[in-house]
Amino acid sequence: MNGLIDSKEYALAPAGFSVANTQSLPEFGPSVIQPFNSAAPASAQCTHTQTTVFLQNLLYVRALLLQIFAVILLIAVSHFAHADNSDYLVKSPQTEWLQLASLVDDEKRPLITADAKKSKTSWALAFDNDLLAPGHRDRDYTYGTNLTYSGESAAHADISLKTPLAAIDRLLKVDHLGSVNNYSVEVGLYGFTPKELERTTINETDRPYASLVYFSSSHEQIDTANNVAWNTTLTIGLLGLSFVGDLQNAAHQSTESKDARGWNHQISDGGELTGRYVIARQDYLDISSDSLELKSTLQASVGYLTETSWGLSLRAGKIVSPWASFNPDLISYGEKSTYSNNTSSTNEHYFWAGFALKARFYNAFLQGQFRDSDFSYSYSGLRPVIAEAWAGYTYAFRQGYRVSYVLRAQSSEIKHGDGDRNVVWGGLIFAKTI
Numbered sequence: 001m002n003g004l005i006d007s008k009e010y011a012l013a014p015a016g017f018s019v020a021n022t023q024s025l026p027e028f029g030p031s032v033i034q035p036f037n038s039a040a041p042a043s044a045q046c047t048h049t050q051t052t053v054f055l056q057n058l059l060y061v062r063a064l065l066l067q068i069f070a071v072i073l074l075i076a077v078s079h080f081a082h083a084d085n086s087d088y089l090v091k092s093p094q095t096e097w098l099q100l101a102s103l104v105d106d107e108k109r110p111l112i113t114a115d116a117k118k119s120k121t122s123w124a125l126a127f128d129n130d131l132l133a134p135g136h137r138d139r140d141y142t143y144g145t146n147l148t149y150s151g152e153s154a155a156h157a158d159i160s161l162k163t164p165l166a167a168i169d170r171l172l173k174v175d176h177l178g179s180v181n182n183y184s185v186e187v188g189l190y191g192f193t194p195k196e197l198e199r200t201t202i203n204e205t206d207r208p209y210a211s212l213v214y215f216s217s218s219h220e221q222i223d224t225a226n227n228v229a230w231n232t233t234l235t236i237g238l239l240g241l242s243f244v245g246d247l248q249n250a251a252h253q254s255t256e257s258k259d260a261r262g263w264n265h266q267i268s269d270g271g272e273l274t275g276r277y278v279i280a281r282q283d284y285l286d287i288s289s290d291s292l293e294l295k296s297t298l299q300a301s302v303g304y305l306t307e308t309s310w311g312l313s314l315r316a317g318k319i320v321s322p323w324a325s326f327n328p329d330l331i332s333y334g335e336k337s338t339y340s341n342n343t344s345s346t347n348e349h350y351f352w353a354g355f356a357l358k359a360r361f362y363n364a365f366l367q368g369q370f371r372d373s374d375f376s377y378s379y380s381g382l383r384p385v386i387a388e389a390w391a392g393y394t395y396a397f398r399q400g401y402r403v404s405y406v407l408r409a410q411s412s413e414i415k416h417g418d419g420d421r422n423v424v425w426g427g428l429i430f431a432k433t434i
Contacts, residue, residue, distance in 0.1 A: 120345075121151030124402075124431035128190070128334055132426025133407060138257070139195045140207065140423045143248060144334025146188025151434075155183035161217035165234040168277060169219065177230045178221030189213040190334030191244045192365055195418055197260040202375045205417030209266035210365035211244035212237050212274070212304070214335065222324055227284035229324040233336065235276045235303070239369060240268030265374040267364065272371040274364060276303025280330055284323045292316045297329040297356070304364035305332055309356045311388075317350030321396070328390055328406060329354050345400035345433045353391040360386060366413065377414065387411045400433040 128144040130136050155162065162183065169175040194206035202208075214237030221230045245263030252259055263269075280299040287294050293315050300308045313329045330336045361384070368376035392406035410423045 120433050121153050122149075122400075122431060122433040124148045124150075124429060126188075126334070126427060126429045128425050128427040130425070132405070132428060133424050135424070138197060138260075139193050140421070141333055141425050142191050142193045142260075143251075144188065144190025146186055146334055148184055148186040150182065150184035152183075154185050155181075157185050159215075160185055161215070161234045161236065162219070165217050165219060165232060168234065169232055172279075174230065174232060174279060176221075178223040178228070180222040180224060182220040182222075184218045184220075186216045186218070186335070187214070188334050189244055189247075191248060193248075193260050194262070197258050197262070200261045202262070202265050203418060204375060205419060207366060207414060207419040208368075208373065208375045208377075209245070209260070209263050210239070211241060211266060212239055212334075212365070213241050213244065214238075216335070218336075220324070227286070227323075229282040229284075231278075231280045231282070231327070231330060233276075233278040235278075235335070237274055237304075239272045239274050239304070239364060240266055240371070241271050242269075267366075267368050267373045267376060268371045269373065270371075272369055274304045274369060276301055276305060278330075278332075282324065282327070282329070291319065293319055293323055295323060295329075297327075299330070301332075304362075304369070305360070306362035307358050307360040309358040311354055311356030313352065313354030315350045315352035315394075318348050319350050320346045320348040326352075326394070328352060328392065329356060331390075331408070345396075345398060347396060347398040349393075349395045351391070351393050353389075355387065355389040358386050358388060359384060360413070363413070381415055383411075383413055383415055386413050402429070402431040402433075404429040404431075 124147070126144075126146050126148075128141070130138055130142070149157070154160070166175065189212065191209070191211040192207060193209055194203055196203060196206070214235050216233055216235035218231060218233040223229070242263060245260060245266070249259045249263075251257075268274075278299065278301040280297055282295050282297045285294040285296060295313055297309075297311050297313065299310075311329050315326075327336070360382070362379070363382065366377045366382060367379065388408065388410045390406055390408040392404055394402060394404040396402045406427045406429070408425055408427065412420050412422050414420050
């Protein structure tokens, strides 16, 4: 179930178009070895096997080094950006004219104030599906859903990854970057399918089936003096669980749609533990506008998705919530597609949009992990740079309810074959601030 559109239907980028003019990486693997005659001596066959194993190990080493480099790049930047120890928030009594000016300015351009330190409690439910995007194509990122709980209660939740996340942050010296702290926990799942759902055999020119069931904890730190927000997330999950496909087929049967019959060939079929650590820095860009907000995001992650990215995002309309309260630029497929509330219930409505360029070094949903998979891609079969764009609309009610719709698009990641196509999906987000 997914709204995934071919490049023929949407002019995002022609299929086969590389986002960046990058040269193809050398092909490693058996294809670079000259074929051996079947009658070759046993010693030659043995040498061929050893060479193949060596090249495969070299690929793993290269991927590991790229993962380490991806996160070190952003961490190095963070060491120069620790928050100012002095609190810029005024604690002493203000003159009457200054209080009035402050109230007017807050209404025009909401900032993070002392009240934000007592973050509001909120929940949010996000759902992605092909019915929510034009075209109704049932392939690639086929569906996803997640539930997020944020606020003071989330910081002390019985089930949380806050402790290991804090340990990693301390190890990387990114644990004291802001004076305002917000926490959230999230649980969700999502899946991917190839184009031909009724096919029971593997099409090695299309993408493989893949799925993730996950749980994550996030820590947001806001440097109020410099208008910078830092977000770190630790996720653990399981690849290859069959019930993700079962849920899809149950929904298909209820709508009399075709069953996806190849889930037994998915990446890490039967289940495999996986994880991911993400660090992101967001900068508020002051453009002196009451109804337009602009920010940039630099992000790096290590794990089942290992990548670095940079992007710009904006929202325009009646904006009352603080600039760091909603982060569509942090979304990875079905993850992080909800809110980080640090403001009280209010009425606002705005359009939002953005784009990101991603240098992706590893994608477990295409390349597999340590467990053997029936079919997966090598790094050389994928594009190292992809582009992503999004546009959406949010309406917030004064009672604390929020509703958002988003349309997201990603350029083709697979270089050749049936899987070489752009991806489009739609999503709905429902949230409530308590």
